[in-house]
């Protein structure tokens with residue numbers, strides 16, 4: 605798909621795999637902006653929250669005053685896609701937060717999911733697999749790195765893929781959450797899907 609030349613996607617560029625997202629989007633012809641400050645959100649159609657370390661990204665989001673501006677961006681119709689740590693940041697409920705955080709962890713709480721951190725084991729348990737995503741056709745090369753799992757989805761959330769029965773890709777309106785890292789493989793089909801979600805005009 606060729607995105608309209610006006611489709612502009614932001615990539616939250618505080619920590620983690622943001623450069624790779626940028627490359628995948630540019631390969632599809634999208635305009636891309638790295639987002640570090642609330643003012644960087646203006647005029648965007650969508651924003652990607654990358655993988656990395658969710659507690660670190662959350663701390664930097666506090667430092668840069670980004671929590672409410674990102675919530676407001678979404679409330680105005682901006683699409684959001686969280687990959688891995690980014691999916692944790694989107695979720696209404698975060699499970700498995702470390703004890704030093706009192707088992708609690710901040711999130712945007714915009715997507716009706718319960719996400720469990722590090723659900724597939726430790727770093728050595730990182731793996732890749734050909735993931736069946738019916739909407740995309742042929743299996744998608746999915747890289748899981750200390751990945752979270754989506755343990756619960758609310759009404760209105762579509763499950764787009766499972767790995768060994770566990771939910772790893774879900775969509776709710778203009779929100780997309782993936783447990784894995786689509787930006788770490790050359791396959792751009794999920795980035796194309798997100799571009800399509802972000803390009804749909806906001807109703808009203």
Ligand SMILES: NC(=O)CC[C@H](N)C(=O)O
Pocket residue numbers: 654655656657658659687688689690692721722749750751752
């Ligand atoms: N690859 C990743 O983004 C890992 C996520 C990380 N384990 C976290 O909980 O934040």
